[in-house]
Amino acid sequence: MARINDNYLKLQAGYLFPEISRRVNEFTNAHPTAKIIRLGIGDVTKPLVPAVLKAFHYGIDEMAAAETFHGYGPEQGYDWLAQIIIDKAYKPLGVELETSEVFISDGSKCDSSNILDIFGLGNKVAIGDPVYPVYNDTNVMVGRSGDVDDKGYYSGLVYMPCTEENGFMPDIPSQKVDVIYLCCPNNPTGTTASKKQLKAWVDYALKNDAVILFDAAYEAFITEPDVPHSIYEIEGAKECAIEFRSFSKTAGFTGVRCGLTVVPEALMGTTATGEKYSFNKLWNRRQCTKFNGVSYPVQKAAAAVYSDEGGAQVKEIIDYYMENARIIREGLTAAGIECFGGVNSPYIWLKTPAGLTSWDFFDKLLNECFVVGTPGSGFGPSGEGYFRLSAFGERENVETAVTRIREKWGK
Numbered sequence: 340m341a342r343i344n345d346n347y348l349k350l351q352a353g354y355l356f357p358e359i360s361r362r363v364n365e366f367t368n369a370h371p372t373a374k375i376i377r378l379g380i381g382d383v384t385k386p387l388v389p390a391v392l393k394a395f396h397y398g399i400d401e402m403a404a405a406e407t408f409h410g411y412g413p414e415q416g417y418d419w420l421a422q423i424i425i426d427k428a429y430k431p432l433g434v435e436l437e438t439s440e441v442f443i444s445d446g447s448k449c450d451s452s453n454i455l456d457i458f459g460l461g462n463k464v465a466i467g468d469p470v471y472p473v474y475n476d477t478n479v480m481v482g483r484s485g486d487v488d489d490k491g492y493y494s495g496l497v498y499m500p501c502t503e504e505n506g507f508m509p510d511i512p513s514q515k516v517d518v519i520y521l522c523c524p525n526n527p528t529g530t531t532a533s534k535k536q537l538k539a540w541v542d543y544a545l546k547n548d549a550v551i552l553f554d555a556a557y558e559a560f561i562t563e564p565d566v567p568h569s570i571y572e573i574e575g576a577k578e579c580a581i582e583f584r585s586f587s588k589t590a591g592f593t594g595v596r597c598g599l600t601v602v603p604e605a606l607m608g609t610t611a612t613g614e615k616y617s618f619n620k621l622w623n624r625r626q627c628t629k630f631n632g633v634s635y636p637v638q639k640a641a642a643a644v645y646s647d648e649g650g651a652q653v654k655e656i657i658d659y660y661m662e663n664a665r666i667i668r669e670g671l672t673a674a675g676i677e678c679f680g681g682v683n684s685p686y687i688w689l690k691t692p693a694g695l696t697s698w699d700f701f702d703k704l705l706n707e708c709f710v711v712g713t714p715g716s717g718f719g720p721s722g723e724g725y726f727r728l729s730a731f732g733e734r735e736n737v738e739t740a741v742t743r744i745r746e747k748w749g750k
Contacts, residue, residue: 346482351491355472355717356380356555358703366705376740377677378667379711380417381526381685382580383591385656390649391590391640398636409415409635412558414626416443416599424599427645428584434571436601440619444634446598447585448555451520452477453629454552454581455601457621458608462517463570465497467509469725471717474520490720500721501528507679507688508532521543521570522554524561527727528688529664529680529720531566537573544579550606551576551616552690556585556598559657561683565676577603580616588685588731590644590653597641604629660685663737664730685730688715692748698728708743 358496361377367375387395401407415421421441429436444450452473466474478484478496485495492498497516499509507528509521521540523532532540544551552572561568570580584603586592602622607615633641643649668681671689681687691700697714698716704710704726730737 341519344480346480347725349484349493350476351486353619355713356588357714358717359711362701363705363711373709375705375709375711376732376736377711377729378732378737378740379713380490381588381729381731382593382732383588383660383731385591387591387595387640387657388650388656389650390646391643394646394649395595395636395640396642397667398639400475400615401639402636409646412632412635413632415439415623416441416633417428417594417635417638419696420642421599422720423642427650429569429571432567432569432572434569436571437604440601440603442600442602443638444598444600444626444630445633446592447583447600448556448585448598450475450583450598450600451554453625454622455481455483456625457618458518458550461609463497463515464520465499465509465512465514465516467501467525468492468498468720469501469715469722471522471526472718474552475719483648492720494657498719501525503679504719506530508536509736511539512694515547515549517547517549518552518555519549520552520554520703520732523567524557524684525680525691526557526684527686527713527715527722528725529682529684529686529689529727531561531563531683533565533595534567535569535572537576540577541570541573541579545575548609549579550608551580553580553582555582557684559653560582560661560685562661563683566683570602571603577605579606586641586644589657591656592637592641592648594650595640596639603627605667654687660730663732663734666734667728667730667741670745674745676744681730687730688726689728691715691724691726694724695730697723697726704744708740710740710743717731 418438425436467483484493484494487493501507501509507530539638558568570576584599602619604619606618664681667687668678672678677690679688701714713727715722
């Protein structure tokens with residue numbers, strides 16, 4: 340009989356967001372007339388902007404004519420899109436890249452999971468706590484986790500608490516680690532790292548021959564001028580970091596699927612015999628073997644995000660979501676609820692009132708306010724006593740949700 344991958348059995352309960360869906364479905368079945376406002380899962384609500392939609396249609400129309408039809412494209416993505424991204428997203432930051440270093444994909448969630456294919460199981464991996472669950476769970480799935488303790492920590496992973504005391508930015512480990520996940524702006528806490536803080540991480544990685552996996556999926560939401568948009572703004576980062584970016588939240592591509600991963604040519608790993616080898620070549624080989632590339636129309640749509648017209652339209656949507664974040668943050672703060680994030684990120688990280696646990700607050704918010712959020716403990720033990728709200732909603736719903744919460748929990 341075929342054996343299963345037993346590592347999957349080590350995963351804690353259900354994945355966070357399906358568990359939220361289960362509880363919400365249970366509630367709606369019992370209260371079918373309740374008008375629920377969903378500020379939990381970070382899915383966008385605004386449609387594709389006109390310039391992107393026009394380019395999408397143009398790409399589809401090209402597929403309808405023999406002269407312009409596109410079959411298999413390059414697994415790495417088309418060079419013309421990679422060059423646009425370099426020119427529009429990286430050069431303004433003072434970052435120079437080659438098209439061979441930019442890999443177009445179907446999303447940063449997929450890439451931050453699949454990147455583990457090119458790292459040996461013997462690497463010591465460090466992740467934040469609280470953390471985007473994908474980082475933790477995919478390491479469990481590939482067999483790097485070891486046993487789990489009472490707190491929910493796996494013995495094979497190094498956990499870096501992100502607390503109010505350290506500004507929700509993990510401290511550099513006292514022990515040597517080989518792979519480090521950093522997310523900035525952070526999901527779930529909505530907080531950011533300064534260039535000085537990122538420089539300390541780059542220095543650590545260079546000193547210890549470690550690799551930083553830098554998730555910049557929310558960089559487009561940064562509003563403060565001194566917050567870095569890319570790890571490559573830090574000197575030396577090309578020798579120690581891989582960066583993930585996404586069109587999902589930036590341009591409403593959650594249902595379209597497009598992202599990118601930057602793997603610099605200068606980034607080297609070590610073979611079992613101690614020789615240096617290019618991670619760029621490994622990732623390229625992995626993509627050529629396991630991925631057939633992003634569809635041509637989607638890449639045409641992604642290119643339009645960087646056009647003058649498309650960029651302005653996308654910025655309007657981002658501003659809309661960030662105004663939602665301001666309304667949530669300021670409204671709940673005025674009600675006496677302590678909030679973090681929501682300035683450079685569409686997520687607000689709040690302390691649960693009245694000493695409630697994260698899941699107890701989830702249930703109360705759902706049952707008494709008809710509002711759905713995300714329990715902080717679902718992101719890791721250090722998230723207990725916190726709660727995440729998403730700004731990806733319609734303005735009227737956001738305002739109503741804040742009013743309901745203030746009426747229930749306001750001082």
